[in-house]
Amino acid sequence: MVTTRDTATRRAFRSWQLLAVVLCGLLCWSDASLAARDPLPSWNDGAARQQVVDFVKKVTTAGSADFVPPERRIAVFDNDGTLWAEQPIYFQFFFVIDQLKAQSPQHPEWKTTEPFKSALAGDLKGVAASGEKGIAQLVAATHAGMTSDEFAKSVEQWVSTARHPKTQRVFTEMVYQPMLELLHYLRDSGFKTYIVSGGGQDFMRAWAPAVYGIPPEQIIGSQGELKFELRDGKPVLLKTPKVALIDDGPGKPVGIERFIGRRPIFAFGNSDGDQQMLEWVASGDGARFAGLVHHTDADREWSYDRQSSVGKLDKALDEATSRGWTVVDMKKDWKVIFPAEK
Amino acid sequence: MVTTRDTATRRAFRSWQLLAVVLCGLLCWSDASLAARDPLPSWNDGAARQQVVDFVKKVTTAGSADFVPPERRIAVFDNDGTLWAEQPIYFQFFFVIDQLKAQSPQHPEWKTTEPFKSALAGDLKGVAASGEKGIAQLVAATHAGMTSDEFAKSVEQWVSTARHPKTQRVFTEMVYQPMLELLHYLRDSGFKTYIVSGGGQDFMRAWAPAVYGIPPEQIIGSQGELKFELRDGKPVLLKTPKVALIDDGPGKPVGIERFIGRRPIFAFGNSDGDQQMLEWVASGDGARFAGLVHHTDADREWSYDRQSSVGKLDKALDEATSRGWTVVDMKKDWKVIFPAEK
Numbered sequence: 001m002v003t004t005r006d007t008a009t010r011r012a013f014r015s016w017q018l019l020a021v022v023l024c025g026l027l028c029w030s031d032a033s034l035a036a037r038d039p040l041p042s043w044n045d046g047a048a049r050q051q052v053v054d055f056v057k058k059v060t061t062a063g064s065a066d067f068v069p070p071e072r073r074i075a076v077f078d079n080d081g082t083l084w085a086e087q088p089i090y091f092q093f094f095f096v097i098d099q100l101k102a103q104s105p106q107h108p109e110w111k112t113t114e115p116f117k118s119a120l121a122g123d124l125k126g127v128a129a130s131g132e133k134g135i136a137q138l139v140a141a142t143h144a145g146m147t148s149d150e151f152a153k154s155v156e157q158w159v160s161t162a163r164h165p166k167t168q169r170v171f172t173e174m175v176y177q178p179m180l181e182l183l184h185y186l187r188d189s190g191f192k193t194y195i196v197s198g199g200g201q202d203f204m205r206a207w208a209p210a211v212y213g214i215p216p217e218q219i220i221g222s223q224g225e226l227k228f229e230l231r232d233g234k235p236v237l238l239k240t241p242k243v244a245l246i247d248d249g250p251g252k253p254v255g256i257e258r259f260i261g262r263r264p265i266f267a268f269g270n271s272d273g274d275q276q277m278l279e280w281v282a283s284g285d286g287a288r289f290a291g292l293v294h295h296t297d298a299d300r301e302w303s304y305d306r307q308s309s310v311g312k313l314d315k316a317l318d319e320a321t322s323r324g325w326t327v328v329d330m331k332k333d334w335k336v337i338f339p340a341e342k
Numbered sequence: 343m344v345t346t347r348d349t350a351t352r353r354a355f356r357s358w359q360l361l362a363v364v365l366c367g368l369l370c371w372s373d374a375s376l377a378a379r380d381p382l383p384s385w386n387d388g389a390a391r392q393q394v395v396d397f398v399k400k401v402t403t404a405g406s407a408d409f410v411p412p413e414r415r416i417a418v419f420d421n422d423g424t425l426w427a428e429q430p431i432y433f434q435f436f437f438v439i440d441q442l443k444a445q446s447p448q449h450p451e452w453k454t455t456e457p458f459k460s461a462l463a464g465d466l467k468g469v470a471a472s473g474e475k476g477i478a479q480l481v482a483a484t485h486a487g488m489t490s491d492e493f494a495k496s497v498e499q500w501v502s503t504a505r506h507p508k509t510q511r512v513f514t515e516m517v518y519q520p521m522l523e524l525l526h527y528l529r530d531s532g533f534k535t536y537i538v539s540g541g542g543q544d545f546m547r548a549w550a551p552a553v554y555g556i557p558p559e560q561i562i563g564s565q566g567e568l569k570f571e572l573r574d575g576k577p578v579l580l581k582t583p584k585v586a587l588i589d590d591g592p593g594k595p596v597g598i599e600r601f602i603g604r605r606p607i608f609a610f611g612n613s614d615g616d617q618q619m620l621e622w623v624a625s626g627d628g629a630r631f632a633g634l635v636h637h638t639d640a641d642r643e644w645s646y647d648r649q650s651s652v653g654k655l656d657k658a659l660d661e662a663t664s665r666g667w668t669v670v671d672m673k674k675d676w677k678v679i680f681p682a683e684k
Binding site for chain 2: 071125148201202205215216217219223225226227228230235237241244245250251253254257259260261262274279280283
């Protein structure tokens with residue numbers, strides 16, 4: 001934009017600008033030196049923490065061979081099992097079951113039809129036996145036909161009251177404190193943080209912005225087709241049962257390209273569903289960080305990997321070893337798991 | 343993130359912070375007062391300009407009943423006919439024809455098969471007669487099977503050399519100077535600017551960031567399915583002929599919800615393909631701006647609306663009148679159309 005500015009005003013403007021730049025520089029230096037003391041207070045000293053800090057330092061140090069300009073500092077995180085817990089089953093599934101229960105009086109046929117029968121009885125194994133198709137049926141039955149606004153409200157309502165069967169915490173307090181610190185640390189270092197999750201995009205967008213400080217437009221997840229419609233002359237967007245993207249496995253790099261349009265330089269996951277995302281990020285040019293959370297703490301959280309039906313970590317763990325990706329051992333690397341209860 | 347800070351350091355930190363806040367405030371005031379003089383120098387005084395400025399003032403004035411916090415200041419712009427010209431046919435189509443020509447030696451059958459025959463002969467009417475299906479065939483034949491990186495490079499190459507048949511300008515210099523100023527003005531006022539276009543998402547992302555100052559992740563367009571694949575152990579994303587989203591008409595609010603996840607407060611389009619986007623934006627709560635560019639300048643650009651096969655503006659023009667949306671009369675409202683040639 002070209003505007004005409006008289007010389008005196010320009011000079012005054014430049015003086016303020018210079019002074020502000022100098023002082024902002026001092027402020028940033030001061031802020032950085034404070035943050036550098038302990039950017040990750042819930043992380044124990046160890047290889048994982050050191051690899052994170054070393055990576056952030058080298059890509060943010062001007063003049064470093066690995067320096068990355070801020071607009072390319074893109075970090076992607078899986079959600080289930082990486083930012084919050086996922087046992088005994090993905091938390092969104094508890095939401096679906098509660099929705100089914102609330103809607104069941106209008107659907108007497110659900111009492112005798114699978115997968116509804118098992119879901120209503122809380123029989124997770126029975127539901128799992130119905131496979132992906134069964135789960136898609138449950139999601140479609142409870143979500144489709146709602147407007148985007150109605151759906152967001154129903155999630156907000158649920159997430160503020162429902163509690164985890166084992167810990168009795170609300171689900172948003174089953175996020176990992178060390179990962180909250182990592183998100184802050186990256187953003188303080190000029191990164192743009194994204195969620196790239198197999199979970200429902202609309203489900204996450206209803207609560208994750210407040211919990212993680214990540215805005216809706218940086219939350220990518222599995223998603224259904226929407227339908228635009230006028231209702232009494234007022235436009236609405238309706239959720240439909242048709243799937244638009246399964247943001248898991250090879251769907252993750254696809255979701256990243258579609259939504260972000262450039263390759264992130266930092267990725268964290270915890271399961272085989274994150275393998276292709278980590279491969280995509282790690283194989284770009286220049287410095288790259290690929291990390292996995294390994295669930296090793298049966299006392300404070302859960303311990304599972306190669307044999308688990310939820311959050312199975314097998315092939316990706318082998319690849320992490322062979323490629324030198326960072327693996328977080330929850331038991332050893334994290335001082336605390338969950339934040340203090342509010 | 344909780345960190346322990348000793349008292350002396352905190353005090354020093356606060357002093358710097360206070361000083362910097364004061365000086366940044368002065369700087370911003372100085373910057374704002376300069377910008378306020380002439381945020382839109384290529385716009386003539388008139389209703390359209392006034393409505394834009396009034397809207398921006400009321401949503402950015404703290405304490406105003408219409409104040410909107412920065413994170414909700416989302417503005418969406420159509421591209422073809424709104425940010426750059428679109429006659430005698432969408433510019434992406436010239437790219438497709440050039441791609442066809444380059445690839446035609448490997449496809450002798452194109453010489454005798456429609457829509458390839460017409461496209462190679464530059465017969466735009468013949469191509470148009472093949473309908474949407476024909477155009478999709480052309481796009482699929484030239485784009486599918488390329489990796490995302492290869493495609494981006496081919497667009498970059500083309501856009502730096504190809505010239506418009508009438509003006510002989512490179513296409514990126516057929517953007518509208520008044521709209522470039524509007525994008526800057528909105529961003530200076532704390533807005534996040536997005537493109538929401540029926541054009542190809544990957545096509546736009548290859549050149550629009552440098553031209554409009556809008557990063558790839560804020561460019562939403564029509565898009566095909568991608569396929570993740572390992573080639574010699576290295577992951578690639580391949581473009582496929584399968585359509586994932588036609589980001590036009592009712593597809594625009596769908597694209598907005600899918601990518602942004604909240605309703606913009608400001609929208610600009612120029613054709614019936616933007617009608618549902620404008621309806622979606624205008625029908626939200628609080629202050630809203632919906633605008634249309636009306637092509638009325640046959641001398642400096644083109645003059646077309648209700649009868650045009652490209653950028654038809656008919657129903658949306660009626661709705662703009664009945665709902666009081668802003669309509670830009672290019673001939674009267676814009677001092678210049680295109681930026682000075684470089």
